[in-house]
Amino acid sequence: MLNNAQGLMQAAGMDMNAEEPIVPKKNPAKIAAIPATPAAAAMPAYLQKLQAAIATKISAADKAEADKLLQANGSNVNAANAAVGLWMGKMPLQALYVMSKAAVADATNPNTLNNYASMLSMAGAEQLALPILQRLNQQYPRNSTILNNIGQAWLGLGDLLKAEQYLDSAIRIYPGHSQANLAKANIAESKGNTKAAAEAIRKSLDESFSNDKVNQLRKYGERYNGSNLRLPSSMPADALGLHRFTWPAYPVTVEQSQLLEKEWQQLKEQCRKEGEVLKQKFERTQQQAFEEQEQRNKALFAYNPLSGAPPPQPLPPFAEAASIKLRYYIEDKDGGQQFRIQKLAQAMADAHQKVALLDQQRQADLKAVQEKYDPLIGEGRPNPLEAYCAEYNAVNSKFLAAANPLLERSYKNWLDENLRRLNNEMYYYQYIQWPTQFEATKLQAKISWLSAIADQPVQFAALGPFCKSKPQTPPSGKGLAEFDDIACQYNSTMDLGVFQITSNCSRLSGHIKLGPVEYNRKIDMDKDILLAASLEVTAGVSKGWEKGPVAAEAKAEVRGKLEWNEKQMTNWTVTADAGVSVGSNLGYGDKSIEIAGATAQIGMNSGPSLSGRGLLQGVQIK
Known part of the structure; x- marks a missing residue:
């Protein structure tokens, strides 16, 4: 059997022996078949004709299946949003069927009309999508979602000049528009302009990451550094709570040294004991992580793509994006982590060298x-013991006052860099690693921090000969501070009626909701496909509805961005204003968000894929 992309492209009349085109060839016949843009009053009639035409391409079994899923999920399902869910659930024909009904039922809803047209365009009926989009563009000018979809439709028809005009307009309104920039990259590549293609794909990556785009940029001979890449949640200043760990002062007099040396000894012993406990936990956790990875590897090896089940995730969903961001932090930001560490290490080495010279002077x-006072000490001699003690202590105090501030400054900078490094690495690793491995990495970070604290090279000095020790205050007995536990604070869901998306730091998944009914279906490899696109989603109190379908530039209390390629969802991030609760379960400081499909406003942006062009091949309005 042909694979799904090959089957649809062959159905669309493409030569499967030819090299896969970067952009479609111009199709004069389809361009000539574009119906006139209907007036607002004529839109219902156009949609009814379109529904009848679409129905000829959808089997009775597919229609029945879509109806069954809608019924299984209750009467409150928003049909238009449910259609988007079916599309994401690799059921594009069922999605078109449901969306065609939703459009006829509400011919004035801009989101429904836009999303319907987007689906039509991606399924190969660009000529029938354009009248809807042009009408929306007249009603809601300067909307990046509409402009992108018009541009993508013209791109599907092979008219690159018109496509670029609309895509450029979308990008002028929202420079980071992911799908418009992706299409611009393909057009530039088709013209041999890899510099412009790289610039466009980089903008698309900044807005919504996927490894396919990284590979596309690599094809142009460039590397993505991730400097503008955004991960789902913001970086906390000190996620592990390292700043709460304190240590005794560095002594600058002999008298202080007598008191503080015992406190430093106590701290070092506490760090050693806690480090041993953490090391044992690390070894157990690392073993568990290893066993879990073996199970994942077995599942990946045993996966059957014909089973219809979603493939196992080889990596957490944001792992590749976070790895690139971490690489930027290590190599590029502020001169690079390695450069900073080398500079600080040199500063510490310089401090040690200066302290060694100071110590030589002290010994002298x-x-x-000693040579001054030793002859004066003994029976029958003056025995100036207090003076001897005072001068001896003065020499040691002079050394401590010069040496310890040098060491303290250099090590403070070193510890500050370690605090930043450990917290930043933990932030990225929560996306890069599976949960159990991340637990092991956190334990390593804690061990590293305790070691860094305990290894501070504080200098001490003893009282001079014949000095009388003062009563010693015992060490405070103060325990170590406790680490904060950094855990994934990003959890979000979006319910589209028949399809639910769930995302956190280590999972990004979507599934068809079956409801209480028994559900069995045979997978059709030529029709059950995922067609690349993206969504802009808003909920709660929103602004700018007069501008039509949800667009990237829209303002709302809760908003989400979802993107997928032809294999899987690649990015789903949700943001919300502080303190928002309307339309979500978000409270201040909580990163969890739920968006209900019945109330969410969704704007679909077509992508420049060729994979679905054969779904509606030959469809006509009579």
Whole structure:
């Protein structure tokens, strides 16, 4: 059997032995068949004709299946949003069927009309989508979602000049528009302009990451550094709570040294004991992570793509994006982490060298004091013990006052860099690693921090000969601070009636909701496909509805961005204003968001894929 993309492209009349085109060839016949843009009053009639035409391409079994899923999920399902869910559930024909009914039922809803036209365009009926989109463009000018979809439709028809005009308009309104920039990259590549293609694909990546785009940029001979890449949640200043760990002062007099040396000894012993406990936990957790990875590897090896089941995830959903961002932090940001560490290491080495010279001077001065007073000590001699003690202590105090501030400054900078490094790495690793491996990595970070604290090279000095020790205050007995636990604070769901999306740091999944009914279906490899696109989603109190379908530039209390390629969802992020609760379960400081499909406003942006062009091949309005 042909694979799904090959089957549809062959159905669309493409030569399967030819090299796959970057952009479609111009199709004069389809362009000539574009109906006139209907007036607002004529839109219902156009949609009814379109529904009848679409119905000829959808089997009775597919229609019945879509109806069954809608009924299984209750009467409150928003049919238009449910159609988007079916589209994402690799059921594009069922989605078109449901959306055609939703459009006829509500011929004035701009989101429904836009999303319907977007589906038509991606399924190969660009000529029938354009009248709807042009009408929307007249009603809602300067809407990036509409302009992108018009541009994608013209691109599907092979008219690159018109496609670029609309895509450029969408990008002028929203420079980071993911799908418009992706299409612009393909057009530029088709013209041999890889520099412009790279610039466009980089903008698309900044807005919505996928590894396919990274590979496309690599094809143009460039590397994505991720400097403008955004991950789902913001980076906390000190997620592990490292700043709460304190240590004794560095002594600058002999008297302080007598008190503080015991406190430093206590701290080092506490760090050693806690480090041993953490090391044992790390070894157990690392073993568990290893066993879990073996199970994932077995599942990947055993996966059957013909089963209809979703493939196992080889990596967490945001792992590749976070890895690129971490690489940027290590290599590029502020001169690069390695450069900063080398600079700080050199500063510490310089401090140690200066302290060594100071110590040489101290030893010489102490020898001079001893040579001065030793002849005066003994039976029948003056025995100036207090003076001897005072001068000896003065030499040591002079050394401590010069040496310890040097060491403290250099090590403070070193510890500050370690605090930033560990917290930043933990932020990225929560996306890069599976949960159990991340637990092991956190334990390593804690061990590293305790070691860094305990390894501070504080200098101490003893009282001079014949000095009388003062009563010693015992160490405070203060325990170590507790680490904060950094855990994934990003959890979100979007319910589209028949399809639900769930996302957190280690999972990005979508599934058809079956409801209480028994559900069995045979997978059709030529029709059950995922057609690349993206969604702009808003909920709660929103602004700018007069501008039509939801667009990237829209303002709302809760908004989401979802993108997928022809294999899987690649990005789903949700943001919300602080304190928002309308349309979500978001509270201040909580990163969890739920968007209900019945109330969400959704704007679909077509992508420049060729995979679905044969679904509606030959469809006509009579």
